Amino acid sequence: MLPSLYIEAATHFSAMKHTLSCASERLYSTHVNPQWVNLLNVLEMNEQYERCEGCELFTTSGRHILDFLSGYCVHNAGHNHPAIVHALKDELDHRGPAMLQSHVPELAGELARELVERAGGKLERVFFANSGSEGVETAIKFSRAHTRRTGLLYAAGGFHGLTCGALSLMSEPFWRDGFGPMLQGTQPVPFGSFEALERELVTRRYAAFIVEPIQSEAGIRVPTAEYLPAAQELCRRYGTLFVLDEVQTGMYRTGPFLAAHHFEVEPDMVILAKALSGGLIPVGAVLMSEAVSSSVYNSLHRALIHTSTFGENGLAMRAGLATLTVMEDERLGQRASILGEELRRGLIEALEPYEMVTAVRGVGMLSGIEFAAPRNLKLRLAFEAFHRIHPAMFSQVLVMRLFRDHGILTQVCGNNFMVLKVAPPLVVTSEQTGEFVDAIRSVVAVAHESGTFWSEALGLARRALNW
């Protein structure tokens, strides 16, 4: 009797949860963004999550998913790390001053000191913002104020955010089209080329060269050891500030605190966001030299010349301090280096037999698997047909299959659809990376061996057209 009652109650409860999730999805569709819901449905990735811990996501339908995306490098410390959650609860219980805009926020000073101590070099001051884009906007304004120049150089293919200033540093028409004119005087240069950089710098028109030390959305592009030191030296020579966007690569993602530390450079500014507050509170931080900061806050009159209402809020600052403690206590940087290497070795070995896999690359726990069109004629015809429908079709079928058949969440790089991004939280275990290697091997094998993969692509194309 008891078990049947139990089953009935459980069935009722799960039906109730399903109804609730349908209702909340309808609300989201009606009042927020229906196309996001449609896209998740097309990709068969529309799950409701009831609990997320470490690398693991648990859905209301009872599925267990491994997160190999980390919200695009937000969850370096793992989802809902107990120590960070505890620090936030504590901050709320404390009932301290929040957003008075009329006092000195102590925690902002503490977090700033911790950040500049770890970053080193000439970075001594911090401006706190609420997002990566807002950090990039800050870097644009501060570099213009400091140099009294207006031009801005950036590396082609990079991703810097979708506010107008940040978007002016991204050349892909997809992101810009339809949004009107962007900032004047911005100029892309090829990532990795000192010659192209010098040709522009020599004009002395540029306030800053803004670049990701390792380009993430461009396809996990790791520069040569010489590129960033040479770029910095050229910037110095021509009076341009050297600014690193470490929104994805910072916070121990690639091993050290900053990816800059791999290359022994001393940037004038570094932009952090995403993982800085443990993935729980919006945050952004621009680390800069005293000279750059002082050229903006240069008189009493200008004490508030650049501010952001929520920028130094206590919750973000407490979360940032707790996140740094967690990452160091758990040696997550070292872990990222060791397990990241192990993961890439496993991927290279597992994917070696498959001709469509052309590279596995990365640093620390930021890796990419690059694919290319197959040489085999039958596969090539299918690949090209789907590529013409949408260049991301092939990789989205990979992502979909990893998610649906293997319970693994990934995505392709936003500016390079032929590279699958592999970026789990830094608390990932060897067993979990092993699971990922087995899963991707099996999906890639299907793409090379059977028509099922391509009929799946056809289904995806049909769903996309019907929506």
Ligand SMILES: Cc1ncc(COP(=O)(O)O)c(C=O)c1O
């Ligand atoms: C390298 C980089 N810079 C800046 C941004 C913008 O950050 P946000 O989305 O927090 O505005 C992103 C976002 O993905 C990013 O990857």
